[in-house]
Amino acid sequence: MAKKKKIEPLKNITRHELVPDHVILTDKEKQQLLTEYHIEPSQLPKMLTTDPVALSIGAESGEIVKITRESYTAKESTAYRLVVEDNK
Amino acid sequence: MERVNSITKKIGEIYFSLLSPNELRKMSATKVITADTYDDDGFPIAMGLMDPRMGVIEPGLRCKTCGQRVGKDKCPGHFGHIDLAMPVIHVGHIKIIRDSLRSTCRDCGHLLLTKNERENFIEEIKNYDREGRQKTYLFKQIVKDARKASKCPHCGREVGKIELDKPTTLRENGKKLTPSEVREWLEKIRDEDLPLLDINVKASRPEWTVLTVLPVPPVTVRPSVTLQSGERSEDDLTHKLVDVIRINQRLQENRDAGAPQLIVEDLWELLQYHITTYLDNQTSGIPPARHRSGRPLKTLAQRLKGKEGRFRSNLSGKRVNFSARTVISPDPNLSINEIGIPIKVAEELTIPVRVTTHNIDWCKEMITQKYDPSITAEYVPGVNYVIKNIGGIKRRIKISDRNAEMVADKLEVGSIIERQMMDGDLALFNRQPSLHRMSMMAHRVRVVPGKTFRFNLCVCPPYNADFDGDEMNLHVIQGEEAKAEAEILMKVQENILSPRFGGAIIGGIHDIISGVFLLTNKERKVPIEVASYLLGSVQYHGDIDVQKEDGKKYVMGRDIFSTILPKDLTIRFKSKTYENIDSDEAYVVIKNGRLLQGTIDENSIGAFKGRILDRVIRDHGMDAGRAFIDNATRLGIAVATMFGFTTSIEDEDIPDEAQHKIAEGLDDAMKQIRKLVKAFEQGELESLPGRSIEETLEMEIMRVTGKARDMAGEIAGEHLGLENSAVIMAKSGARGSMLNLSQMSGLVGQQAVRGERISRGYQYRTLPHFKKGDLGASAKGFVGSSYKKGLTPTEYFFHSMGGREGLVDTAVRTSRSGYMQRRLINALEDVKVEKDGTVRQAGGQIIQFIYGEDGIDPTRSLNGKSVDVDRIIEEVLEEA
Ligand SMILES: [Mg+2]
Ligand SMILES: [Zn+2]
Ligand SMILES: [Zn+2]
DSSP states (O other): OOOOOOOOOOTTGGGSTTSOEEEEOOHHHHHHHHHHHTOOGGGSOEEETTSHHHHHHTOOTTOEEEEEEEETTTEEEEEEEEEEOOOO | OOOOOTTOOOOOOOOOOOOOHHHHHHHOSOBOOOSOOBOTTSOBOTTSTTOGGGOOOSTTOBOTTTOOBSSSSOOOOOOEEEEEEEEEEOGGGHHHHHHHHHTBOTTTOOBSSOHHHHHHHHHHHHHHHHHTOOOHHHHHHHHHHHHHOSBOTTTOOBOOOEEEETTTEEEETTEEEOHHHHHHHHHHSOGGGGGGGTOOTTTOOGGGGEEEEEEEOOGGGSOOEEOTTSOEEOOHHHHHHHHHHHHHHHHHHHHHTTOOHHHHHHHHHHHHHHHHHHHOTTOTTSOOOBOTTSOBOOOHHHHHSSTTSIIIIIISSOOOSSEEEEEEEEOTTSOTTEEEEEHHHHHHOEEEEEOOTTTHHHHHHHHHOOOOTTTOSSOOOOEEEEEEEETTEEEEEEOOTTTHHHHHHHOOTTOEEEEEOOTTOEEEEEOSSOOSGGGEEEEEEEEESSSSEEEOGGGHHHHTOOSSSOEEEEEEOOSHHHHHHIIIIIBGGGGSBOTTTSSBSOOBOHHHHHHHHHHHTTSOEEEHHHHHHHHHHTTOOSOOOOEEETTEEEEEHHHHHHTTSOTTOOEEEEOSTTTTOOSGGGEEEEETTEEEESOOSHHHHBTTTOHHHHHHHHHHHHHHHHHHHHHHHHHHHHHHHHHOOOOOGGGGOOOHHHHHHHHHHHHHHHHHHHHHHHHHHTTOOOOOTTOOHHHHHHHHHHHHHHHHHHHHHHHHHHHOOTTSHHHHHHHHTSSOOHHHHHHHHTOOEEOEETTEEOOOSBTTBSSTTSOTTOOSTGGGTEEOSOTTTOOOHHHHHHHHHHHHHHHHHHHHHHHHHHHHHHHHHHHHTTOEEOTTSOEEOTTOOEEESSGGGTOOOGGGSBTTBSOOHHHHHHHHHHHO
16 A cells, blocks of 8 residues: 555545534533523533544634524524543 | 422442352252252152252242241241362453453552552542543553553562463463362452452452362252152253252262372363353353253353343233234224224123222122123123232132122121223323334223134234234233223324324224215215215214205215314315415315315325324314224225225226327337446446446436336326326325335336345346346346236346345334334433423433423424414414
């Protein structure tokens, strides 16, 4: 096999139309979210620190990201993900 | 709202560990040394496999260890043990053994890691633990790194290559390691290295994976059965243990007598085989142990594994009481949410009723009465048991003719009577495979004579039932809460709308559609006598327009149909019968609950697309929907019965001239195909873009044969009019299609396997009846005959090939989708919508923040859309 080429990540993939909006919550917003749903951070869906979007917006382990995406049923929907360390 | 978390208990930790030889001996009730089970008098032999110290199976006998009896006192049985003459490897742990050997030194037992490496890994493990991450990957890495060492970093010994010869043979540099050697090696591994090998020091030692003591399960685990002939039949486990003990004894004797190494080794390997198959009789690499009859033995792993294993068949799923199963048959006179149950079933299944001051007289009467066909023809429910609570102890009293009066007299408030089923009770009805929630619905009971379950035909589709011998299950609801829940959620009428697409899944079918078609098609006039019968079938009370013609009184068919419509219904849509015709009469027009014009058919009352049905449910609710379907059933069946409706093979007759026309068209098609083949052979055929010439030929021929079939269908269709019953069924959507009819009277058409003309069989040809390389129509599976005329032998053969493919496809699809569904259900079983609208798992982890992102229940949606804009506009315009 030829020499392994390292694939350079796109400089800013968040501008791509298929990548939904990711915003890191502030501590206050985070607290609000947790009280609104009566949950621990671990009960949220997760996203890895190595996730291309997490890398490009600089989200770190323990932070919560708000994702706003187009929805077929609801036109626009929001979801939240807890950023966690990769398991390997 | 506050989520209540207080009830949730979390399991902090769970771990499995090995039993040490010492523990095994300690928990053993007896050592087992003889392979025999019972002596000549039928008593169990002491220190044999059926030693009563390991528990007893016969009721009444007392266990020699705990002194309890088996049934009443619940002696659980006790383990025994076999001391193995030589150690034997446990198949279940072979991977642990292999990895332990690979990552440790044979001489000094140290891990094959440098001090530095070792400390790094310990640090990593701590990190992973703190972060709560999975360590599987890390442990794999440790073994991988340790294997890289060529010399022990502690004592300098050359590291050998460890290979595993499945299932239980280990080799070091190609030389076999005996289980004793393996055990000695594992003993050397230091306790402080065990955490790096994923072994819990507090629980287990690696050498315990090599057995020196074999536990013998209690007799209660492997009971023997006595056949009628008095002969005893032993459990498979006992059989296997007999083998183990026999070989173990011989091995011991031979070794003690100093027999040649070769013989001892052979016996040792045989012992290994028996213990391996005792643990798992489907171990790959060795033949399964068999019974004398040739049946493979069911040993320990087989008892637990798979669909018939302990987990799936006894722990996740259970057989239940208060249920019945019998053949099903149709009854159009029942409502869709009723079920007819045989008297035999009603007498056997019971419902508990608590005796109170309010119902005690009724209960007493129930106890004394009993169904007796010689006295009353009508079914009378009685009571099977009375449960009395005397000083905290429950007593069941069976009610018989002799004690009924007495028990009724002494009946007290607080007792429970188990009364037989009667009309109006709720029961769950189910047909397997239960693929969606409509496979199990609640019905109101009607006790009927006969021996089958009966229900309205409209409920066949959700259960996917037919009456060619199908059986179904019935479960009687025992508690009040369950009854309420079933009433609100599970009744058939609550399930008319499917959550799959938000439309009706229950609606008129077959003769019901044929019936209403006959009633409403072509300005049908019904003589007053017949009309009164039809109106009686739907119990109509009220006025109706009567018309006079030639001195006879008539009622319009559409006026009769109008009687089952809600009074405020106004709707206009195209009927199925005339869906391809573009004129005003193709439309059904209903104004204020009166059918003004049009033909009622599948598009009005059928499941999936019945517009009237859909509107009734949306505007008037589930109960009105149920009533509408019930009435449509009764009316449709009554019309079909009164008017008469028959189909026969004559319905597929077409005139000679039409036959000739079809034959001509067929000739034309054949000519065209011959021309195409000729052009192809002479290389004159022009290929379509992106296709090879061969593919082009195939596509062109398929196009011609397809057109030939359409042509035949069209010509046949011209002569198959709406006076033909088969056509009525096809056009109204009751049953069958025009394609079915044209295949019967016109021609069947091209047969295909894998979407292509048939090409397999012999070299260069499909059958020896054709020349090699023949590309013509008939040589490649074109059927020019009709079903009615009959197929030629070659046509018949090709038709069977196509038919076989269909059967294989369905068989493969069902098994595959079945397994796919199993996996989906296991993954999604605890997902539910919480009160705050989030979708969560049992542990409270959020899956969706709002169900479906829009919070819409698809059952109430319109094809997934939350708002029916057209309808709103329509209504607003109407008001204006
Ligand atoms: Mg069937
Ligand atoms: Zn006992
Ligand atoms: Zn060493």
